[in-house]
Amino acid sequence: xxxxxxxxxxxxxxxxxxxxxxxxxxxxxxxxxxxxxxxxxxxxxxxxxxxxxxxxxxxxxxxxxxxxxxxxxxxxxxxxxxxxxxxxxxxxxxxxxxxxxxxxxxxxxxxxxxxxxxxxxxxxxxxxxxxxxxxxxxxxxxxxxxxxxxxxxxxxxxxxxxxxxxxxxxxxxxxxxxxxxxxxxxxxxxxxxxxxxxxxxxxxxxxxxxxxxxxxxxxxxxxxxxxxxxxxxxxxxxxxxxxxxxxxxxxxxxxxxxxxxxxxxxxxxxxxxxxxxxxxxxxxxxxxxxxxxxxxxxxxxxxxxxxxxxxxxxxxxxxxxxxxxxxxxxxxxx
Amino acid sequence: xxxxxxxxxxxxxxxxxxxxxxxxxxxxxxxxxxxxxxxxxxxxxxxxxxxxxxxxxxxxxxxxxxxxxxxxxxxxxxxxxxxxxxxxxxxxxxxxxxxxxxxxxxxxxxxxxxxxxxxxxxxxxxxxxxxxxxxxxxxxxxxxxxxxxxxxxxxxxxxxxxxxxxxxxxxxxxxxxxxxxxxxxxxxxxxxxxxxxxxxxxxxxxxxxxxxxxxxxxxxxxxxxxxxxxxxxxxxxxxxxxxxxxxxxxxxxxxxxxxxxxxxxxxxxxxxxxxxxxxxxxxxxxxxxxxxxxxxxxxxxxxxxxxxxxxxxxxxxxxxxxxxxxxxx
Numbered sequence: 001x002x003x004x005x006x007x008x009x010x011x012x013x014x015x016x017x018x019x020x021x022x023x024x025x026x027x028x029x030x031x032x033x034x035x036x037x038x039x040x041x042x043x044x045x046x047x048x049x050x051x052x053x054x055x056x057x058x059x060x061x062x063x064x065x066x067x068x069x070x071x072x073x074x075x076x077x078x079x080x081x082x083x084x085x086x087x088x089x090x091x092x093x094x095x096x097x098x099x100x101x102x103x104x105x106x107x108x109x110x111x112x113x114x115x116x117x118x119x120x121x122x123x124x125x126x127x128x129x130x131x132x133x134x135x136x137x138x139x140x141x142x143x144x145x146x147x148x149x150x151x152x153x154x155x156x157x158x159x160x161x162x163x164x165x166x167x168x169x170x171x172x173x174x175x176x177x178x179x180x181x182x183x184x185x186x187x188x189x190x191x192x193x194x195x196x197x198x199x200x201x202x203x204x205x206x207x208x209x210x211x212x213x214x215x216x217x218x219x220x221x222x223x224x225x226x227x228x229x230x231x232x233x234x235x236x237x238x239x240x241x242x243x244x245x246x247x248x249x250x251x252x253x254x255x256x257x258x259x260x261x262x263x264x265x266x267x268x269x270x271x272x273x274x275x276x277x278x279x280x281x282x283x284x285x286x287x288x289x290x291x292x293x294x295x296x297x298x299x300x301x302x303x304x305x306x307x308x309x310x311x312x313x314x315x316x317x318x319x320x321x322x323x324x325x326x327x328x329x330x331x332x333x334x
Numbered sequence: 335x336x337x338x339x340x341x342x343x344x345x346x347x348x349x350x351x352x353x354x355x356x357x358x359x360x361x362x363x364x365x366x367x368x369x370x371x372x373x374x375x376x377x378x379x380x381x382x383x384x385x386x387x388x389x390x391x392x393x394x395x396x397x398x399x400x401x402x403x404x405x406x407x408x409x410x411x412x413x414x415x416x417x418x419x420x421x422x423x424x425x426x427x428x429x430x431x432x433x434x435x436x437x438x439x440x441x442x443x444x445x446x447x448x449x450x451x452x453x454x455x456x457x458x459x460x461x462x463x464x465x466x467x468x469x470x471x472x473x474x475x476x477x478x479x480x481x482x483x484x485x486x487x488x489x490x491x492x493x494x495x496x497x498x499x500x501x502x503x504x505x506x507x508x509x510x511x512x513x514x515x516x517x518x519x520x521x522x523x524x525x526x527x528x529x530x531x532x533x534x535x536x537x538x539x540x541x542x543x544x545x546x547x548x549x550x551x552x553x554x555x556x557x558x559x560x561x562x563x564x565x566x567x568x569x570x571x572x573x574x575x576x577x578x579x580x581x582x583x584x585x586x587x588x589x590x591x592x593x594x595x596x597x598x599x600x601x602x603x604x605x606x607x608x609x610x611x612x613x614x615x616x617x618x619x620x621x622x623x624x625x626x627x628x629x630x631x632x633x634x635x636x637x638x639x640x641x642x643x644x645x646x647x648x649x650x651x652x653x654x655x656x657x658x659x660x661x662x663x
Contacts, residue, residue: 213464217367221360228360257539260485262470265523272590324367328464 003326004319007176008203008296009169011311012304013187014084014195020092020162021075022116025062027186033067040110041076042103056103059157060095060115071170073183078166080240083196085163091156100152109143109152123154165192176315184308198304199239200311202318203296206287208326210263215287216253217325218297222282223250229281233317235301241279242300248273358423396430403433404443412446413439459493466496467506475504484539520561521545528557528594563597570600571610575645583607614648615641621651627661634660 015021025036041061044054061076094117100106112126124134127143132151135142140155167187172179209215221229226244229235235242252258252269261269267288270276278285281301286292299318305311400410407422414425432439463473473485473492482488492502523538530541533556545555577589577596586592596606608614618628625640632643647657 220363225356225360225363228354228356228358228363231354231357232360257537260470260473260539261523268522268524272588320369321364324364324369327367328461 003208004204004322006171006173006205008171010201011167012078012081012195012198013165013167013192013306015163015165016191021165022062024165024186024190025064025075027190028064028072031186032072034065034072037063038115039063040115042106043079045079055099055101056106057097057099058106058110059097074168076166077161077164080197081164081195085160087159089158089160091158092162095157095162096154097157098152098154105152177312180308180312184311187306193306194304197238197240199236200302200304202299204322206295206297209287209297212259212261214326219245219249219253226281230301233301234303236303243280245280246273246275394427396427399430399433400426405429406444408446409441412441416440456490459490462497463489463493468492472506479503520559525559532556558598558601560594562601563594566600567593567597571613573612575611609649609652611645614645617648617651618644630660634658
């Protein structure tokens with residue numbers, strides 16, 4: 001189907017008690033004769049300290065490639081998944097997380113510290129090379145510069161966060177079924193389940209939506225019809241990071257001269273709308289940017305699932321919806 | 335390695351037994367885009383027809399009665415009109431109820447002719463236009479070239495010609511007319527809106543034509559472009575806080591409007607009512623005042639935010655006014 005040939009799939013899951021996303025990575029690698037590498041996954045979280053606003057952190061991520069070195073999946077933490085975890089659980093042996101108020105520090109440190117199994121005693125030597133001092137506290141290591149200013153905090157990962165598994169596909173072109181079968185088969189075999197707050201996100205190429213008609217349809221579907229679409233998609237009511245598109249956008253796309261507007265003008269009008277954010281039913285932030293870091297439209301209201309056939313059905317469903325939005329002209333009647 | 339649906343399903347959010355009005359309305363909207371042949375979705379379902387899965391969607395019985403009858407969508411639409419119902423869906427349900435009860439229906443099944451859909455020459459021409467590499471900008475150019483009233487008419491003419499196998503006078507994206515200049519010097523749709531307001535013209539497009547024509551004749555436009563305004567705004571050190579402040583001062587709806595207005599004034603050499611907040615703040619700090627001083631002043635002036643006190647104090651200092659004696663540099 002033109003325009004929606006490529007897809008990116010993200011499914012939020014949780015490992016059985018005692019397991020971790022590493023288990024799924026290993027299992028997947030074994031299934032396709034590939035290997036696993038550990039990396040850092042950078043993310044941000046609201047800070048309890050109001051003067052900081054947002055904390056940036058990095059946590060262990062696992063990248064799986066197949067025997068030919070082609071990417072199969074990336075498995076990372078997702079901080080919205082909380083309810084099913086035991087917050088008092090002891091730290092997972094060997095796993096650490098790094099927290100900082102500046103993501104640049106994290107990107108710098110990511111090349112020097114191993115996400116899993118770093119020798120905490122060796123941290124002193126590693127960071128000394130960066131001109132930092134490691135202050136060993138009871139439950140964490142504070143990294144400070146020579147003026148004593150805090151640069152980052154290296155801490156254990158308690159509270160079962162290793163169980164959280166956001167399963168991210170590489171870009172899939174064409175048939176989605178082989179990837180779904182491979183990956184969700186492993187999910188089922190290991191007994192991963194759907195978390196309380198779980199969702200599935202689908203990414204499609206943004207470019208075909210950058211013109212008046214497809215954009216208006218997209219906005220109508222996930223704005224005006226947001227409530228109905230959630231019901232049709234079976235959206236998880238416990239999902240926290242969703243919301244309908246701002247109503248101001250409905251007005252923009254329903255203007256009489258909207259179909260006459262070139263894309264640059266549409267983007268200029270949409271960009272300043274108050275309340276437009278990444279965490280809505282559909283994420284159009286990258287669609288309206290001129291040089292987006294990820295050039296996709298993201299559908300965020302699907303429920304999570306641990307079943308291959310459920311996931312395949314959902315993907316088919318959304319494929320059909322997206323293809324409908326992109327059809328050249330609509331003459332059919334309901 | 336296929337996994338069976340019913341063995342591994344993990345479904346914390348059972349879908350409701352029947353579609354709500356909102357969901358039916360969303361499904362109906364999708365149906366207009368040809369999205370009808372959908373498989374069952376695990377936790378929701380777009381498919382209005384029963385599927386082979388054990389897990390089918392339960393529609394109201396009345397709706398199924400309507401589906402099984404010979405009445406068409408167009409009949410239901412007509413009945414909604416007759417019965418004074420807003421939603422065709424509601425008419426389908428009422429129709430189903432009456433059929434079940436064996437009651438009389440005001441019209442015969444299949445008796446309503448569909449309102450002619452725009453599968454006419456215009457629609458086909460527009461389809462051809464959309465299928466081509468030509469875009470809105472080209473339609474603007476050719477509307478000028480052909481002397482048509484608006485780009486919409488140009489699109490229809492372009493589509494008609496393309497469908498008939500003719501070549502158009504310009505290549506896609508080729509700019510020949512006055513808009514070349516209008517675009518090249520950085521005027522945008524937003525500027526056309528500002529110009530429309532300035533000239534008291536209702537249509538933004540008309541303002542754009544007028545602006546382009548003026549430029550072509552060698553005239554200046556009465557407003558600097560938004561781009562020029564923003565460059566000046568930033569050059570003089572103004573920021574978002576200033577935009578908020580000025581929009582209140584001038585009674586404008588949005589800080590962006592204040593930013594454009596102020597930037598244009600700055601470009602024209604006009605001094606704004608206040609120096610930039612950032613510079614004022616810096617002045618306060620440079621003179622040796624501390625955060626504690628700003629708290630004291632905020633208290634003294636009855637300001638909620640000590641940052642506002644910093645800005646106010648900085649502006650006073652710049653104007654050569656001494657600060658209240660509660661603080662000492």
